[in-house]
Amino acid sequence: MSFLSKIRCAFTLGQGLLIENRALQATDDPIAFxxxxxxxxxxxGIILPESMSVSSSTTAGRPSSRMVLLKEVDEKGFVFxxxxxxxxxxxxxxNPFAALLFHWNMLQRQVRIEGRIERISEQESADYFHSRGRGSQIGAWASHQSELLEDRNILVERVKMFEDKFKGKEIPLPEFWGGYRVIPERIEFWQGKADRLHDRFIYQPKDGNWDITRLNP
Ligand SMILES: Cc1cc2nc3c(=O)[nH]c(=O)nc-3n(C[C@H](O)[C@H](O)[C@H](O)COP(=O)(O)O)c2cc1C
Known part of the structure; x- marks a missing residue:
C-alpha cells in the first residue's frame, strides 16, 4: 500500500470515500483468504495485526470480550x-463456543469468526510455550490470571520465586496454560466501501466445502 493510499485511508476511516474501489474477491478457501x-x-504497517477480540459467554448467556494474539491459523482453525x-x-x-473479531482499520476490513472451541494438544502447547522468551514463560507461571491480586509486589515475588526455581533448567509447561482452537462454523469478511455500501461475504462449512453467501451491508 502506498504512502498516499495510507493517508487517504486514515482520512476516510469508516467511510471508504476516497480509497480505491477494491472489490472483495470471494474465493473458495476462507483460510487462504x-x-x-x-x-x-x-x-x-498495522501494529499487531494478529491481535483479535475473543468473546466467550457464561452458560447464563452473559458475554465478555478481551484481546488476545492469534498464533496459528490453518484448515483446523484459529489458535490462541x-x-x-x-x-x-x-x-x-x-460453554465451548467463541467469537473472534479482527479489525484492520487502515484497510477498512473486519473479519468475524464464530465456532466451537477446543483445547489444542499438550504437545502443541509445550512446543509453543518453549518457543517463547524465558521472561514470558516465567510470567505464565507467576500470573494467576483473572484472580484478585492484592498487591503487585505479590506478583513480583512470585516471578522471583519461579526464576530461582527454574534457574539453569528448562521451564516446564504449566499444566494450567495452553492453547485453544476455534473451529470456524462461520467466517465473515467485511470490506468497507464508499457510501456505506460495504461488501460482506459469509463462509459456512457445508458437505466438506464452504458455502459462500453475500449479505447486505
Ligand atoms: C493486544 C493484546 C494482546 C493480548 N494477548 C493475549 C494473549 O494472547 N493471551 C492472553 O491470555 N491474554 C492476552 N491479552 C490480555 C487479555 O486481553 C486479558 O486481559 C487476559 O487474557 C485476561 O482475560 P480474562 O480475565 O477475561 O480471562 C492481550 C491483551 C492485549 C491488549
Whole structure:
C-alpha cells in the first residue's frame, strides 16, 4: 500500500470515500483468504495485526470480550494461548463456543469468526510455550490470571520465586496454560466501501466445502 493510499485511508476511516474501489474477491478457501488479508494488514504497517477480540459467554448467556494474539491459523482453525484457569477459560470450558473479531482499520476490513472451541494438544502447547522468551514463560507461571491480586509486589515475588526455581533448567509447561482452537462454523469478511455500501461475504462449512453467501451491508 502506498504512502498516499495510507493517508487517504486514515482520512476516510469508516467511510471508504476516497480509497480505491477494491472489490472483495470471494474465493473458495476462507483460510487462504484470511491469511492473505492478514499478510496485507502486516504489510500496511498495522501494529499487531494478529491481535483479535475473543468473546466467550457464561452458560447464563452473559458475554465478555478481551484481546488476545492469534498464533496459528490453518484448515483446523484459529489458535490462541492463555491461562486455563482464567475467566475466559472458565467460560469457554463451560460453554465451548467463541467469537473472534479482527479489525484492520487502515484497510477498512473486519473479519468475524464464530465456532466451537477446543483445547489444542499438550504437545502443541509445550512446543509453543518453549518457543517463547524465558521472561514470558516465567510470567505464565507467576500470573494467576483473572484472580484478585492484592498487591503487585505479590506478583513480583512470585516471578522471583519461579526464576530461582527454574534457574539453569528448562521451564516446564504449566499444566494450567495452553492453547485453544476455534473451529470456524462461520467466517465473515467485511470490506468497507464508499457510501456505506460495504461488501460482506459469509463462509459456512457445508458437505466438506464452504458455502459462500453475500449479505447486505
Ligand atoms: C493486544 C493484546 C494482546 C493480548 N494477548 C493475549 C494473549 O494472547 N493471551 C492472553 O491470555 N491474554 C492476552 N491479552 C490480555 C487479555 O486481553 C486479558 O486481559 C487476559 O487474557 C485476561 O482475560 P480474562 O480475565 O477475561 O480471562 C492481550 C491483551 C492485549 C491488549
Amino acid at each position: 484470511f491469511k492473505a488479508w492478514l499478510k496485507e494488514a502486516e504489510k500496511s 494461548f492463555t491461562n486455563y484457569n482464567s475467566r475466559k477459560a472458565e467460560e469457554l470450558e463451560a
